[in-house]
Amino acid sequence: MRDTPLVQSHGQRIACDDGVVDLVWVGDVLAIALAGGAVQLVGAGSEMSVAPHRRAILCACVHPDGCSVVTGGDDGFVRRVALDGAVSDLGCFDQKWVHALTSSAESGVLVAAVGRDAMIWPRGSAAPSHTFGFGSTIGGLSLDAKGKRLAVSHYNGATVLYPLVAASGRVRLERGGSHLACTISPDCGYLITALQETGLHGWKLPAKMQLSMSGYPAKTRSFSWSHRGRWLATSGSVNAVIWPFTGKTGPMEKEPLVMGGRADAIVTQVAFHPTGEHLALGHSDGAVSLVRIDDGAAVPIDAPALSITALQWSKDGHKLAYGDEGGRVGILDMTVRA
Amino acid sequence: MSRIPVTVLTGYLGAGKTTLLNRILTEDHGRRYAVIVNEFGEIGIDNDLIVDTDEEVFEMNNGCICCTVRGDLIRIIEGLMRRRGKFDAIIIETTGLADPAPVIQTFFVDEHVRARASLDAVVTVVDAKHILARLDDSHEAEEQIAFADVILLNKTDLVTSTELETVRRHIRAINAQARIHETQRCAARIEDVLERGAFDLDRVLEIEPNLLGEDDHEHDQNITSVSLSSEREIDPKRFMPWLRELTAKQGRDILRLKGIIAFPDEPKRFVVQGVHMLLEGDVQRDWRHDQPRISRLVFIGRNLDRTALQQSFDACIALP
Numbered sequence: 001m002r003d004t005p006l007v008q009s010h011g012q013r014i015a016c017d018d019g020v021v022d023l024v025w026v027g028d029v030l031a032i033a034l035a036g037g038a039v040q041l042v043g044a045g046s047e048m049s050v051a052p053h054r055r056a057i058l059c060a061c062v063h064p065d066g067c068s069v070v071t072g073g074d075d076g077f078v079r080r081v082a083l084d085g086a087v088s089d090l091g092c093f094d095q096k097w098v099h100a101l102t103s104s105a106e107s108g109v110l111v112a113a114v115g116r117d118a119m120i121w122p123r124g125s126a127a128p129s130h131t132f133g134f135g136s137t138i139g140g141l142s143l144d145a146k147g148k149r150l151a152v153s154h155y156n157g158a159t160v161l162y163p164l165v166a167a168s169g170r171v172r173l174e175r176g177g178s179h180l181a182c183t184i185s186p187d188c189g190y191l192i193t194a195l196q197e198t199g200l201h202g203w204k205l206p207a208k209m210q211l212s213m214s215g216y217p218a219k220t221r222s223f224s225w226s227h228r229g230r231w232l233a234t235s236g237s238v239n240a241v242i243w244p245f246t247g248k249t250g251p252m253e254k255e256p257l258v259m260g261g262r263a264d265a266i267v268t269q270v271a272f273h274p275t276g277e278h279l280a281l282g283h284s285d286g287a288v289s290l291v292r293i294d295d296g297a298a299v300p301i302d303a304p305a306l307s308i309t310a311l312q313w314s315k316d317g318h319k320l321a322y323g324d325e326g327g328r329v330g331i332l333d334m335t336v337r338a
Numbered sequence: 339m340s341r342i343p344v345t346v347l348t349g350y351l352g353a354g355k356t357t358l359l360n361r362i363l364t365e366d367h368g369r370r371y372a373v374i375v376n377e378f379g380e381i382g383i384d385n386d387l388i389v390d391t392d393e394e395v396f397e398m399n400n401g402c403i404c405c406t407v408r409g410d411l412i413r414i415i416e417g418l419m420r421r422r423g424k425f426d427a428i429i430i431e432t433t434g435l436a437d438p439a440p441v442i443q444t445f446f447v448d449e450h451v452r453a454r455a456s457l458d459a460v461v462t463v464v465d466a467k468h469i470l471a472r473l474d475d476s477h478e479a480e481e482q483i484a485f486a487d488v489i490l491l492n493k494t495d496l497v498t499s500t501e502l503e504t505v506r507r508h509i510r511a512i513n514a515q516a517r518i519h520e521t522q523r524c525a526a527r528i529e530d531v532l533e534r535g536a537f538d539l540d541r542v543l544e545i546e547p548n549l550l551g552e553d554d555h556e557h558d559q560n561i562t563s564v565s566l567s568s569e570r571e572i573d574p575k576r577f578m579p580w581l582r583e584l585t586a587k588q589g590r591d592i593l594r595l596k597g598i599i600a601f602p603d604e605p606k607r608f609v610v611q612g613v614h615m616l617l618e619g620d621v622q623r624d625w626r627h628d629q630p631r632i633s634r635l636v637f638i639g640r641n642l643d644r645t646a647l648q649q650s651f652d653a654c655i656a657l658p
Contacts, residue, residue, distance in 0.1 A: 021420065054386075137410060176397065
């Protein structure tokens with residue numbers, strides 16, 4: 001074990017005034033979405049702060065154009081922040097909370113969860129073109145790798161549809177209870193939801209065969225698929241719980257890999273390296289680490305502080321950014337040689 | 339991290355909830371409240387900290403048959419915590435027809451919410467003029483009284499003193515432990531209503547057991563209170579299994595329970611609370627020196643058999 005956190009020799013730390021809600025890489029620039037409504041843009045040698053929201057930011061994602069950030073707030077606004085700091089409106093939903101966002105560069109779609117509605121922006125659109133309504137508030141959104149199919153979790157199950165088709169048919173997946181975050185596998189072969197009671201529920205698509213994964217002490221809030229969708233890493237336990245998605249039946253009747261645990265802390269965020277089989281972990285005690293899937297070897301990246309709320313690799317996998325409840329942000333640079 | 343106190347505001351339509359909320363939000367008391375409401379329009383105040391929501395109830399998949407929870411509250415409280423430091427407490431307004439149980443149960447079952455917020459009190463506004471008719475035609479009105487820690491008996495200027503006395507008696511028969519404040523136009527002191535903390539649990543100690551005999555009900559009341567007490571200390575090894583079994587079997591009928599219990603060789607008071615089948619208990623502060631170590635337990639619910647409850651509670655007395 002090293003005494004000094006790796007981030008000190010191989011990266012940088014940034015102190016923000018508010019808790020970190022989300023982190024978004026736009027090329028080499030890191031956008032830090034903060035609980036107070038501001039977005040901090042950190043590039044090579046430059047730093048800028050803008051305030052797209054009057055109140056808390058609840059979610060953020062990269063814009064489908066690949067060169068700006070989208071934020072959703074509890075002020076009812078969806079806004080686009082360009083790298084020069086220019087802010088423009090994408091939608092205003094009269095005091096409703098915008099609580100989830102997802103986008104796809106491939107299909108150009110942008111989706112926002114606003115109460116019980118999923119708002120859809122087709123490529124290049126500055127306002128939503130259509131809406132899909134659900135019977136209860138949306139728990140989570142997930143697009144497949146091509147951005148063609150959208151999974152929406154809600155009470156009593158989840159729905160899969162084609163977001164760009166306004167009259168899209170819906171595949172309904174039923175299971176009682178409240179379904180929170182969800183994730184669709186890159187090939188759209190599986191949909192997994194996180195349950196309010198803790199644990200995961202899943203469906204193999206298109207057959208709707210159901211699977212259930214339990215044993216989590218806390219709610220799963222973070223999912224990450226490995227390169228090519230072989231593994232699904234999940235938060236909500238002392239260790240990262242990593243389910244195999246190989247073969248015809250995926251994780252059914254298989255044991256997950258468990259690794260990277262820390263005593264007295266829960267894994268809160270997981271993020272697979274975009275090309276390698278390394279998994280970055282954020283913990284509830286504020287520590288950040290990197291584990292190798294092959295053998296479980298772990299490298300500590302940063303020391304404990306407050307609970308980690310966001311963890312993102314840059315698209316090229318050269319940089320790992322993380323942020324915590326107290327506004328501490330770190331960027332690990334994998335290209336630095338010690 | 340200190341937990342944010344949460345007040346749940348209930349009351350039948352027209353009882354005066356909105357009047358009370360408007361008072362809380364406009365009076366100069368130096369406290370900042372985040373308010374979760376169902377109808378934006380009703381509140382005439384522009385406040386960044388008012389959140390609109392739908393009452394979304396779902397059933398937990400935890401094998402507990404009556405465990406319904408408000409998913410919207412879980413999400414909103416998580417979201418509000420991002421604005422920590424901008425407010426001191428949270429008020430949740432429920433619609434007049436809502437069953438308060440899912441709101442209260444949310445604070446028992448969700449670990450994330452429990453870690454950040456604690457239920458301070460259920461405050462029920464009661465319209466003195468119309469409550470007797472409401473008790474006859476709606477079970478929600480009765481449940482709202484049953485779940486209350488604090489009752490604002492409002493519009494007392496619209497009834498005669500005899501009518502008021504009848505209303506008081508009915509409320510007491512349903513809920514023997516709530517504090518009742520009589521008001522006109524909801525003009526209560528804010529400190530009587532909000533952020534009362536452990537203060538209200540002490541109320542349990544003040545209730546005279548068996549004050550209300552079964553025969554006191556001239557009305558065919560569904561919900562009643564039963565108050566048990568013991569001057570002898572209680573054996574935790576008997577008490578906890580008994581209470582767990584009782585709530586597992588009769589949880590549907592037990593709306594609320596509260597108790598302060600003296601265990602042998604334990605200088606601190608054991609405080610227990612429950613809603614339907616959910617229980618939570620903990621040793622809290624010391625018994626005061628001038629306070630007799632009398633254990634008390636109050637049940638509010640349907641089909642409560644006072645004699646059987648007292649007998650089985652007595653069976654938990656620690657043997658010398």
